[in-house]
Amino acid sequence: MTTTNRYGAIAAEIYDLDKPFGALPDTAFHLARFRDFKGSILEPACGSGRTLLPLLEAGLDVTGFDPSPEMLARCQARCAAAGFAPDLTRQRFEDFAYDRSFDAILVPVGSFTLIDRFETALDVLRRFHAHLRPGGVLVIDNQGLEVLAPAPDDRRRWTTPDGDLLTLEGIRTATDWLAQRAETTYRYERWRDGVLVESQIDVMAQRYWGCDEFRLALEAAGFSQVTVTGGYRPRPPRAGDRVLTYEAVR
Known part of the structure; x- marks a missing residue:
């Protein structure tokens, strides 16, 4: 059976060349969202640290995991070069586990679309819910059906x-x-x-999601107070927004 979404060595190297820090608008958007945030943040599928390291540099408490050893090694090296030693482990969306809860979970850009089966995605949302403290917030970027x-x-x-x-x-x-x-x-x-x-x-x-479909999926996983913004702007989604950002509370 072919392994999907592997992010091998060359793919990881290209990822960093193609998406240097600040190259995409999500980083500034999420830094603004978590400005002065006092709790702990988990970033699933943290990759090579494109989001995780700027959050650390902003003084935030961030933990990350990724299934790709090549991407994770790049993240660890980047963090070490900047003087940080965050908790980084090799884990998957499907079965990640921690013995502690978090105040926020952040999944930037299209990482959640890499869960390419509906049932698996619902299970992962439930796992996110279980790893948040009461009142904790889940922030997920998703790409639409277009x-x-x-x-x-x-x-x-x-x-x-x-x-x-x-x-x-x-x-x-x-x-x-x-x-x-x-x-x-x-x-x-x-x-x-x-x-x-x-x-x-x-x-x-x-796997890609309809706007209301993903809202319903979040609610089915136990989340409430679901809000959606579009285009990395603090406004409701509009036609043509390639990325929608969902925020939900445990």
């Missing part, structure tokens, strides 16, 4: 600080509108002096 529409192949390239050429080719291989799920096969390559020296193939599987 992402399922046909899209051109994704072809991009980057040059590393060492001069290697990294290339990416992403091809949509499956779209299931009933399950609201898409699969894309990514081929990553490293070229050095015109010679291919490394290649990897990763399959990305993601």
Whole structure:
């Protein structure tokens, strides 16, 4: 069986080249949301620390986990270089566990879409609920159903600080509108002096949500006071918003 959403070594390296700190609008939005926040925050799927480290630098108490050892190693190295030693562990959405509760859980950008099955996603929301203290807040960014529409192949390239050429080719291989799920096969390559020296193939599987559908899912998992904003702005969602941010209380 093919492993999906693996984020291997080349994918992790490209992630950092493509999404340096502050490159996406979510970081400023979430920093503003948690400004002066006094409690503990859990970031599931923290990746290479693109959000986690800025939160630490803002003086916040952040714990993170990620299933990819390559992404997690990058996060640990970034934090150490900045003088931080947060609690970082290799865990998955499906079965993460802590012996303590948190005051907030934050899932930025589209990380939650990597849970590509409806039933699994509901179980994860219940697990989030169980790991929050009473009154704790869950903040999740989600991408909407328009992402399922046909899209051109994704072809991009980057040059590393060492001069290697990294290339990416992403091809949509499956779209299931009933399950609201898409699969894309990514081929990553490293070229050095015109010679291919490394290649990897990763399959990305993601599930996308309707706005009211996800609100109902949060309520079914036990959350209340659900609010939704769009476009990383403090306003209701609008047509054309590629990311919606949900906030809910345990």
